[in-house]
Amino acid sequence: MNLPLSADLQVICLCAEWCGTCRDYRTPFAQVAQQHPGAAFAWVDVEDHADLADDFDVETFPTLLVASAQGLHFLGPMLPHAQTLSRLLAALPAAGPAPAEVAALLHAVRDDPAPFAPAGPPG
Numbered sequence: 001m002n003l004p005l006s007a008d009l010q011v012i013c014l015c016a017e018w019c020g021t022c023r024d025y026r027t028p029f030a031q032v033a034q035q036h037p038g039a040a041f042a043w044v045d046v047e048d049h050a051d052l053a054d055d056f057d058v059e060t061f062p063t064l065l066v067a068s069a070q071g072l073h074f075l076g077p078m079l080p081h082a083q084t085l086s087r088l089l090a091a092l093p094a095a096g097p098a099p100a101e102v103a104a105l106l107h108a109v110r111d112d113p114a115p116f117a118p119a120g121p122p123g
Contacts, residue, residue: 009039010106011089013078013118014053014063016046021080022061028082029062030118036089042109042116049115052108055101064088065102071095072102 013029015022026043033041046053056063060077066088067073073092078084098106109116 008069010042010065010067010109011036011039011085012042012044012065012067012105012109012116014044014046014056014058014065015061016058017048019061025062025080026119028080029085032082032085032089033118035086039089040110040113041118042113043118044105044109044116049108052105056105065105066092067098067102067106068095072098075102 011033013022013025015025017023029041029043033039044053046056046058056065056075062078062080063076064078064085065072065075073095074088078088
């Protein structure tokens with residue numbers, strides 16, 4: 001089901017390749033991305049992109065960041081299920097101010113989205 005989401009909405013999964021849960025979540029995350037073509041989805045490996053992700057101190061995987069022009073809607077651990085992500089997107093919390101590290105990550109993903117494409121499982 002396609003839900004109308006803001007064109008500036010960014011949904012970013014902060015993950016790690018060594019994490020089996022993250023690897024298993026790649027496909028469901030990509031499927032939810034396909035269901036919401038109006039939003040930008042990105043997959044950021046916290047080790048490959050430590051320059052962007054270190055400030056988030058991710059300890060629980062996967063961690064999700066959802067932001068828009070209005071600010072930060074969600075930043076925290078997420079159960080690795082497509083339905084959980086879909087429910088979050090259907091009922092986004094009100095946005096709050098986005099800290100500098102969030103703004104830097106959003107800017108980097110927006111400027112060069114190719115390295116962060118939420119493709120299916122690595123092959």
